[in-house]
Amino acid sequence: MTNLNLVCVDFRECNLLASLKSSLIDILSYPVILGEDKLNVEKFFEPDRGQYNAGGILSSYDRNDSDDRTILLTSVDLYIPIFTFVFGLAKLNGFTGIVSTHRLRPEFYGLP
Numbered sequence: 735m736t737n738l739n740l741v742c743v744d745f746r747e748c749n750l751l752a753s754l755k756s757s758l759i760d761i762l763s764y765p766v767i768l769g770e771d772k773l774n775v776e777k778f779f780e781p782d783r784g785q786y787n788a789g790g791i792l793s794s795y796d797r798n799d800s801d802d803r804t805i806l807l808t809s810v811d812l813y814i815p816i817f818t819f820v821f822g823l824a825k826l827n828g829f830t831g832i833v834s835t836h837r838l839r840p841e842f843y844g845l846p
Contacts, residue, residue, distance in 0.1 A: 738764040739804040743773045743791070746809040747835055764803075771795070775810060788812040788823040792832050806832040 738758060740751070755766045778790040786808075795806060812820050812834045821838070824831030836842065 736764065737802045738762065738766045739769055739802055740766060741769045741771050741795075741804055741806050743771050743795075743806045743808050743832075744775050744810050745807045745835075750835075751807075771806075775808065780813070783813055785811045785813040785819065787814070788820055788832055788834075789814050792823055792825060792830060795830060795832075802829065804830045806830065808832060808834050809836055810834060811836040 740755065740758070742748070742751070751768055755768060758764070758766050773791070773795060775786055775791055778787045778794075779785075780787060791806065791808070791812075795804075812823065812832065814820055814823060819837060820834075822831060822833035840846065
């Protein structure tokens with residue numbers, strides 16, 4: 735059976751993981767496995783933008799050795815070269831995607 739792997743990569747909102755896992759199981763009817771990876775995202779940091787290259791992170795994680803699907807969770811601010819920012823990115827016809835909570839926090843917009 736195919737699993738959905740939630741992999742934390744520089745993810746600071748660990749308190750969200752249990753409810754996120756439960757919601758995904760309910761919505762997708764997939765087994766969800768929580769994991770953590772020691773992927774160093776600093777090499778994907780672009781100082782001029784103050785952001786991290788989502789495509790670079792995604793490509794460096796490429797682990798298509800099974801039919802499992804993987805969502806990388808991060809708290810860093812993501813971009814791709816043609817956009818100012820992205821909330822996430824996935825490979826077309828692939829098995830891996832990345833999602834950032836950085837711009838989902840009200841503090842980012844100067845709110846309490």
